[in-house]
Amino acid sequence: MTDLSLFELLAYLPAGFASVFAPDVFAWMLLGIFIGFFVGLLPGLGGPAALALIIPFTFQLDPFPAFGLLLGLISVAMTAGDITAILFGIPGVPESAATVIDGHALAKRGQAGRALGASLSASLIGAVFGALTLAVAVVIMRPLVLSIGYAEFFMLSLAGISFLASLSSVAVFKGLAVGAL
Structure with missing residues (x-):
């Protein structure tokens, strides 16, 4: 491309x-x-x-x-x-x-x-x-989006799930479970 x-x-x-x-x-x-x-x-x-x-x-x-x-x-x-x-x-x-x-x-x-x-x-x-x-x-x-590969996408997903777990401070594991869905 x-x-x-x-x-x-x-x-x-x-x-x-x-x-x-x-x-x-x-x-x-x-x-x-x-x-x-x-x-x-x-x-x-x-x-x-x-x-x-x-x-x-x-x-x-x-x-x-x-x-x-x-x-x-x-x-x-x-x-x-x-x-x-x-x-x-x-x-x-x-x-x-x-x-x-x-x-x-x-x-x-x-x-x-x-x-x-x-x-x-x-x-x-x-x-x-x-x-x-x-x-x-x-x-x-466009150049930034096209430069993102599988590893970067995995790290962004992992960071999002981690942020979601940190927001649910009372039940961290429930937050992780919801984020994993």
Whole structure:
């Protein structure tokens, strides 16, 4: 695998956008958005559960449409859970539990539009910022990640289990057992 510079990676950006906005990929992404919206509205059934239910259907798809379906589903399911949290006081997904406190109070005072606007705009800003940060971090962290071998990965795992055991100061062996799982 060759080491690509930032400018060489940016040269692949138009091809990446072309593959995302291909008609079949875009149609599957819209289907994922539609499913994710209704999954996010249903209390108790969140994005990870919906992904677990949809993944078997993606085995018959090509990789790009399958990824578009899953990406559309998970991103919208997390955002749609805020709608029921604000309007009804019932979080659609666990991530919307904190939204119930302030959002539902605003909705009771007749400011549901303001609460929904704040929630959706915060979700948009967070998603765009996260995607841009990931795009930059991948370029920077790529050499480091590719240099990690089996020995380094084993040592990182062992360090994580040790930290977990040290956090459970009352029952260290129970912490080790949980970390080993």
